[in-house]
Amino acid sequence: VALFAVAVRAQTVQVDGNKVVEVLTRLANLSDHENPAVTRILFTPNDMLARNFVKDLMREHHMTIREDAMGNIFGRWEGSDASAGSVLTGSHCDAIPLAGMYDGTLGVIGAIEAVAALQRAGFKPSRPIEVLFFTSEEPTRFGLSCSGSRAMAGALTAEALESKLDSQGRHFLQVANEVGYGAASTSDMLAATRLKEGQVDYFVELHIEQGPLLEREGLDIGVVTAIAAPAALEVTFHGDGGHAGGQLMPDRNDAGLAGAELALAVERHVLASGSVDTVGTTGTFEIAPGAINSVPRDARLAIDIRDIDGPRRDRVVAAVLASAKEIAERRKVRYTSRVINQDPPASSHEDIVSAVAASAEALGLSTKRMVSRAYHDSLFMARVAPMGMIFIPCKNGWSHRPDEFSKPQDIANGVSVLALTMARLSGG
Ligand code: GLV
Ligand code: MN
Ligand code: MN
Ligand code: MN
Numbered sequence: 495v496a497l498f499a500v501a502v503r504a505q506t507v508q509v510d511g512n513k514v515v516e517v518l519t520r521l522a523n524l525s526d527h528e529n530p531a532v533t534r535i536l537f538t539p540n541d542m543l544a545r546n547f548v549k550d551l552m553r554e555h556h557m558t559i560r561e562d563a564m565g566n567i568f569g570r571w572e573g574s575d576a577s578a579g580s581v582l583t584g585s586h587c588d589a590i591p592l593a594g595m596y597d598g599t600l601g602v603i604g605a606i607e608a609v610a611a612l613q614r615a616g617f618k619p620s621r622p623i624e625v626l627f628f629t630s631e632e633p634t635r636f637g638l639s640c641s642g643s644r645a646m647a648g649a650l651t652a653e654a655l656e657s658k659l660d661s662q663g664r665h666f667l668q669v670a671n672e673v674g675y676g677a678a679s680t681s682d683m684l685a686a687t688r689l690k691e692g693q694v695d696y697f698v699e700l701h702i703e704q705g706p707l708l709e710r711e712g713l714d715i716g717v718v719t720a721i722a723a724p725a726a727l728e729v730t731f732h733g734d735g736g737h738a739g740g741q742l743m744p745d746r747n748d749a750g751l752a753g754a755e756l757a758l759a760v761e762r763h764v765l766a767s768g769s770v771d772t773v774g775t776t777g778t779f780e781i782a783p784g785a786i787n788s789v790p791r792d793a794r795l796a797i798d799i800r801d802i803d804g805p806r807r808d809r810v811v812a813a814v815l816a817s818a819k820e821i822a823e824r825r826k827v828r829y830t831s832r833v834i835n836q837d838p839p840a841s842s843h844e845d846i847v848s849a850v851a852a853s854a855e856a857l858g859l860s861t862k863r864m865v866s867r868a869y870h871d872s873l874f875m876a877r878v879a880p881m882g883m884i885f886i887p888c889k890n891g892w893s894h895r896p897d898e899f900s901k902p903q904d905i906a907n908g909v910s911v912l913a914l915t916m917a918r919l920s921g922g
Contacts, residue, residue, distance in 0.1 A: 502917040504856035506615040509607060509909045511902030517603050521547055521587065522595035531896040534589040536630040536641075537565070537669045544587045548602060548627050555610050557625065563686040565675040566642040567627035571609055573619040573920060579695030581619070581919045582879070583608070583912060584626025586642075586871065590634050594898025596888065600905065601700045602627050608700075608913035620921035621695055628871045633726065635660050635669075637796070637834055643871035645687040647878045652680040658834075689878050696919045697875040698846055700884045700912045702900050704868045706891030714859035714907050716885025717850045720841045721876075722771070723804040724869040725811050726834040727797040729756060729818045733827040735783070735791030747826045750781040750790030755825075759817035760797055763810050767801070772810060773867070774799045796834075802865050804838050811836060840873045846882025846919070853914035859907055868893070884911050 519529075524543045526533040534540045545567060549559055552569030560568045570580070585601025605625040612619075629642030636658040644650040655666055667683060670676035677683035703709075708716050733747035757776040764774035775798045781790040797814060801807035815831055822829035847863070854861045864885065866872075872881050886908035889899040 502612065502615050502617045502914065504853070504914060507611045507910050507913045508614065509611050509906045509913070511904070511906030514604060514607050514905050514909060515902050517551070517607070518595055518599055521599055521603060525589070527592060530595065531592045532589040532595050533591045533593065534587065536588050536635040537673045541588060542673060545627065548587065548606075551603070551606050552625060555606055555613065557609070561675070563670075563675055563677045563683040564642050564645050565629040565670060565673070566646060566687065569606070569625040571619060571623045573622040574922070575620050576622065578621040579692050579879075580622040580624045581916050582624045582626055582694045582697045582875070583699060583916060584628060584871070585699050585701060586628045586631030588630050588632045588634070590632050590894055592896055593894050594892070594896055596702045596898050596900050597704065597893050598631060598701070600702055600886075600900070600908070604700045604905065604909045604912060608909050608916060611909065611913045612917055617917055618922050619917075621919070623916050623920055631871050636666055637726070637728070639724065639726070639835065639869060640871050640874055641666070642687070643874035645684050646689045647874040648688045649874055649877060650684060652684060655684070656680050694879040696846060697872065697879045698850070698882045698884065698912065698915055698919070699870055699872045700886075700908050701870060702888040702893060702898070703885040703891065704888065704893035707864060708862060708885060708887035709889065709891065711862065713862045713887070714904070715850070715854045715861045715911055716864045717847055717854070717861050718842055718866050718883035718885060719847060719863050720802065720839055721866045721869060721873045721883075722800050722802045723807050723837060723839040724873075725799045725807060725836040727799070727811065727814065727831065728834055729795045729797065729829065729831045731793045731822060731827045731829050733789070733791055736789045738787040738789060741789055746789055748789050749793040749827050752821050752825045752827050752829070753779055753781065753793030753795050755821045756795060756814070756818055759821070760799070760814055763813040763817070764799070767806055767810055769801070769803070769806065771803065772801045772806060774810065774814075800867065802839060802867070808836070837869075837873060840876035840881065842876075842882045843880030845880055846915070849915045849918045850882055850884050850911060853911045853918065856914060857907070857910055859911065882915075884908055884915065
């Protein structure tokens with residue numbers, strides 16, 4: 495009961511949404527593409543600038559900074575009970591190619607602003623409050639999502655990480671060492687990143703919904719109850735190629751056409767689940783050599799499959815892998831297939847769900863309990879601590895595109911709910 499005593503009066507928490515937007519806009523300019531598009535890939539110069547930007551903000555708000563071997567950045571606001579596990583909040587600042595300025599960043603910049611609002615309100619935390627900048631939630635560089643949180647939760651093996659290379663054929667560890675993170679070996683790096691027992695008492699993440707429901711229903715805050723199960727596959731087809739004029743159709747084994755058939759098979763298997771909750775996307779499809787007058791010799795597809803029902807998602811994954819084999823045999827091409835990740839769904843913890851709902855209610859905001867169809871670092875943090883998420887509406891549900899947008903008022907609402915939630919969870 496003490497835990498959920500109202501530690502700070504809702505009205506004393508003041509958040510200026512326009513100011514948060516102004517900070518998010520400055521961060522958005524640290525990008526490989528021009529505003530409004532944001533592209534910020536792990537350990538590139540703009541990612542490193544974003545890290546410094548966030549560390550400066552943390553320092554401005556009197557947080558003590560610690561960075562782990564994988565580059566996860568923690569800003570700590572000490573509590574009166576320094577030996578207690580922390581209330582941890584955070585998200586990511588990496589952005590997929592041509593993304594928008596709110597995905598992830600809101601949960602970092604907004605969290606720092608939530609801490610600032612609590613400090614202005616005179617709140618004194620009991621459990622320490624920590625803001626976290628996760629390394630590489632997005633899979634862009636190494637094909638692996640949530641690298642930082644997987645490692646923190648002990649859900650990443652050295653073999654798995656070492657099997658992933660970037661487009662220049664380099665390993666995570668190599669690149670991490672070059673920018674001042676890393677360790678002597680991948681296993682040392684992972685061991686050093688793993689959270690210790692009792693280090694975190696609660697984890698909560700603020701994020702834009704990335705779907706249309708809150709806006710459509712005119713609601714202020716999404717209280718996330720679960721995160722859908724994501725899977726990622728990579729399939730390659732290899733044929734013999736040839737001259738687009740000279741090689742007659744019966745003599746071809748066109749890897750590009752095998753890939754095209756597989757992309758359509760993904761859609762077919764997903765639709766066959768009969769549920770709108772099953773989704774599948776062939777998000778990259780590369781053919782080589784990539785010349786108009788050359789029969790494609792290689793095709794490489796990256797396939798994303800998700801569902802709120804884990805076993806049903808697994809059946810679609812199996813069907814897609816079976817199709818890859820069948821298509822390769824029929825079209826006489828060689829093939830490889832690889833499951834990059836196939837993660838179970840995660841449930842929010844009832845303590846955080848109630849803390850978020852009560853905080854929203856104290857602010858007079860309307861709420862909806864909902865499932866997150868996007869994945870987040872919260873998926874892995876749920877393995878080490880009670881987890882919860884706060885969603886705010888975003889325009890038309892758009893995300894992973896430059897016109898991603900949330901209103902300053904919704905941002906202020908989300909940050910205020912996060913502040914009150916952390917105050918409740920911290921006690922004080
Ligand atoms: C995260 O960006 C996701 O793809 O859900
Ligand atoms: Mn994203
Ligand atoms: Mn995100
Ligand atoms: Mn994401």
